Amino acid sequence: MNAKKIAVYVLVVFVLYLIITDPAKAADYVQIGFEGISDAAKAVGDFMTWLANGGK
Numbered sequence: 906m907n908a909k910k911i912a913v914y915v916l917v918v919f920v921l922y923l924i925i926t927d928p929a930k931a932a933d934y935v936q937i938g939f940e941g942i943s944d945a946a947k948a949v950g951d952f953m954t955w956l957a958n959g960g961k
Contacts, residue, residue: 924931955961 920931923934
């Protein structure tokens with residue numbers, strides 16, 4: 906097995922362990938992740954709007 910497959914396997918096992926042992930904490934991590942993605946998308950949108958307005 907190559908290192909990438911092993912790393913993915915370990916990550917999947919860790920995520921499953923986290924979900925099984927503490928579902929509330931796992932839900933918090935998912936919420937934090939989605940909030941981060943949402944904030945990043947909003948920042949890109951704001952930047953594109955700024956560019957479209959001539960950088961003013």
